[in-house]
Amino acid sequence: MGEMVFRQVDLSTEEVDALEARYVPLTEAVRELVAATILSNADDDVVAEALAAVREVTAKLSASVETDHSGVNYNGAGRSWNWGNAGSGERNAIAPPIDLKTNPDGSTYADLVLGAAYEGPPGHVHGGVSALLLDHLMGVTASQMSRPTFTGTLTLRYRNPLPLGPIRVEGRVAREEGRKVFVEASITGSDGIALEADGVFITPTWSPSLEATQN
Numbered sequence: 424m425g426e427m428v429f430r431q432v433d434l435s436t437e438e439v440d441a442l443e444a445r446y447v448p449l450t451e452a453v454r455e456l457v458a459a460t461i462l463s464n465a466d467d468d469v470v471a472e473a474l475a476a477v478r479e480v481t482a483k484l485s486a487s488v489e490t491d492h493s494g495v496n497y498n499g500a501g502r503s504w505n506w507g508n509a510g511s512g513e514r515n516a517i518a519p520p521i522d523l524k525t526n527p528d529g530s531t532y533a534d535l536v537l538g539a540a541y542e543g544p545p546g547h548v549h550g551g552v553s554a555l556l557l558d559h560l561m562g563v564t565a566s567q568m569s570r571p572t573f574t575g576t577l578t579l580r581y582r583n584p585l586p587l588g589p590i591r592v593e594g595r596v597a598r599e600e601g602r603k604v605f606v607e608a609s610i611t612g613s614d615g616i617a618l619e620a621d622g623v624f625i626t627p628t629w630s631p632s633l634e635a636t637q638n
């Protein structure tokens with residue numbers, strides 16, 4: 424197996440928050456750029472100008488790149504961050520714009536709007552994007568933000584097409600058996616329920632929180 428490191432970094436929570444705040448507007452602007460690239464009817468000159476400008480800013484940002492992945496980091500206060508996460512990374516414009524909330528009972532939900540960049544069937548959300556959203560929300564639900572959990576099995580029922588636009592993703596832990604966490608989730612769109620999902624998420628034997636509770 425490739426090396427999988429959860430890295431402790433010596434930054435205060437305020438410093439992490441400040442770094443995140445610096446980049447989040449850029450992520451949002453790049454998402455708008457992606458949508459404009461899909462939808463624009465601009466003429467050759469405008470497209471050529473955009474290409475040169477994008478290449479120029481990409482070169483400036485890349486000048487200080489030190490690693491090929493951002494990884495999962497945490498500080499001494501337990502603040503963790505995974506800026507590149509494909510499902511939710513705050514600095515990842517490819518990730519759907521998900522802002523996941525946790526209820527007092529541990530269940531989770533997210534309200535988000537999916538636009539042109541997430542299309543599969545005409546005017547509807549790509550099935551793989553729905554799977555990504557569910558995998559991510561269900562994994563976070565299983566982890567309760569206190570232990571790593573890996574997707575073991577994810578079962579999806581695509582009951583109805585999911586229109587682009589506002590959607591709600593919801594999940595909850597149904598039960599736990601040893602290291603296995605069983606999670607149920609759904610996606611609802613403007614036409615009502617579109618997907619239902621069941622997943623088995625597994626806490627690895629090397630989980631620090633598991634070691635702490637077993638010792």
Ligand SMILES: CCCCCCCCCCCCCCCC(=O)SCCNC(=O)CCNC(=O)[C@H](O)C(C)(C)COP(=O)(O)OP(=O)(O)OC[C@H]1O[C@@H](n2cnc3c(N)ncnc32)[C@H](O)[C@@H]1OP(=O)(O)O
Pocket residue numbers: 429503558559561562563566568569570571572573574575576601602603623625626627628631632
């Ligand atoms: C301090 C740090 C805090 C950090 C806090 C972070 C919080 C932040 C949350 C982020 C949330 C991310 C959410 C994204 C989630 C992904 O996308 S994860 C990426 C995709 N998944 C993977 O890469 C997993 C790949 N698979 C594996 O690594 C290994 O197969 C697993 C899943 C770790 C299991 O391996 P294992 O521990 O050796 O399992 P094993 O001992 O054989 O079996 C244990 C039990 O599980 C069952 N089982 C094993 N595999 C499976 C399976 N695939 N399906 C169903 N059941 C299975 C077995 O039958 C067995 O059951 P019992 O016999 O005990 O009843």
